[in-house]
Amino acid sequence: MKVTLILPLAFAAVAYGHTIFQKVSVNGVDQGQLKGVRAPSSDYPITDVNDADIGCNKAIQFKDSNVINIPAGARVGAWWGHVIGGAQGANDPDNPIAKSHKGPTMVYLAKVPSAATADGRGLKWFKIAEDGLDTSSGTWGVDRMINSGGWQYFEMPTCVAPGNYLMRAELIALHSAYSAGGAQFYMECAQINITGGGTSTGTDLVSFPGAYQANHAGITINIYENSIPNNGGKPYTVPGPPVLKCPAGGNPAPQPAQPTTTSSTVTQPRQPASGAVLYGQCGGQGWSGPTSCAQGTCKAVNDWYSQCQP
Numbered sequence: 001m002k003v004t005l006i007l008p009l010a011f012a013a014v015a016y017g018h019t020i021f022q023k024v025s026v027n028g029v030d031q032g033q034l035k036g037v038r039a040p041s042s043d044y045p046i047t048d049v050n051d052a053d054i055g056c057n058k059a060i061q062f063k064d065s066n067v068i069n070i071p072a073g074a075r076v077g078a079w080w081g082h083v084i085g086g087a088q089g090a091n092d093p094d095n096p097i098a099k100s101h102k103g104p105t106m107v108y109l110a111k112v113p114s115a116a117t118a119d120g121r122g123l124k125w126f127k128i129a130e131d132g133l134d135t136s137s138g139t140w141g142v143d144r145m146i147n148s149g150g151w152q153y154f155e156m157p158t159c160v161a162p163g164n165y166l167m168r169a170e171l172i173a174l175h176s177a178y179s180a181g182g183a184q185f186y187m188e189c190a191q192i193n194i195t196g197g198g199t200s201t202g203t204d205l206v207s208f209p210g211a212y213q214a215n216h217a218g219i220t221i222n223i224y225e226n227s228i229p230n231n232g233g234k235p236y237t238v239p240g241p242p243v244l245k246c247p248a249g250g251n252p253a254p255q256p257a258q259p260t261t262t263s264s265t266v267t268q269p270r271q272p273a274s275g276a277v278l279y280g281q282c283g284g285q286g287w288s289g290p291t292s293c294a295q296g297t298c299k300a301v302n303d304w305y306s307q308c309q310p
């Protein structure tokens with residue numbers, strides 16, 4: 001880009017408060033800054049849904065050969081920071097991201113032969129988590145990430161098959177999304193190896209680019225009503241495919257011998273009745289899952305998140 005004449009503007013843009021996903025935690029254990037995560041040094045968003053690199057971002061500067069082990073069912077965190085390292089200077093109000101950047105957070109997986117070497121383009125992805133708008137409180141997935149100190153928490157589904165995956169954490173900032181092309185897509189990919197688990201390598205597979213259309217109601221949208229960014233109290237539709245649903249208990253339990261009629265599709269409750277797993281979510285605003293713990297004690301971390309802790 002020719003920047004000679006617009007340099008003052010370019011400096012001003014630094015204050016826009018963009019963000020980068022740059023580390024992972026597994027069951028509360030921080031895996032280390034930029035360990036197993038592919039990140040650019042730029043915190044700028046992608047704004048074209050058809051960008052060839054909307055899968056795992058572009059101009060990757062930080063990449064290592066680490067592959068992060070994640071047990072199926074684990075509580076996983078993706079950590080976002082304003083710039084590489086987190087804050088930009090002392091008391092950075094735009095770390096982990098500017099508060100204006102309301103929108104959803106999401107996580108996708110793509111099965112790959114080798115997470116350390118897989119190309120981020122040309123993969124088939126499935127969604128494992130999303131956090132949109134809580135209409136009762138007017139808070140967004142991005143708000144919950146900010147309130148958790150930059151951590152976007154989710155559960156690794158219990159039914160995902162073991163093996164290597166790229167894990168794509170994403171957030172969409174909707175503050176300027178009232179006209180087409182105004183939504184800001186932030187994403188990076190982590191190199192992971194799932195252990196335990198079940199047999200699922202995903203449903204409702206999508207490509208990046210391809211998964212999103214610029215005119216989707218969750219991408220071109222005016223989230224303000226009377227300058228309040230709560231979508232007028234109306235439900236918000238997170239873009240992309242539905243989130244993978246595991247059968248109850250996650251790992252398909254051995255079934256008693258049955259007649260070989262397997263054609264019916266059974267809708268299962270999404271959580272076992274026995275309570276959340278250790279380090280799993282057991283409460284918080286907007287939470288509809290288990291409120292007891294199969295292991296440990298349910299403790300409130302903040303208004304939005306209670307966790308089963310040992």
Ligand SMILES: [Cu+2]
Pocket residue numbers: 016017018019098101173184
């Ligand atoms: Cu920004």
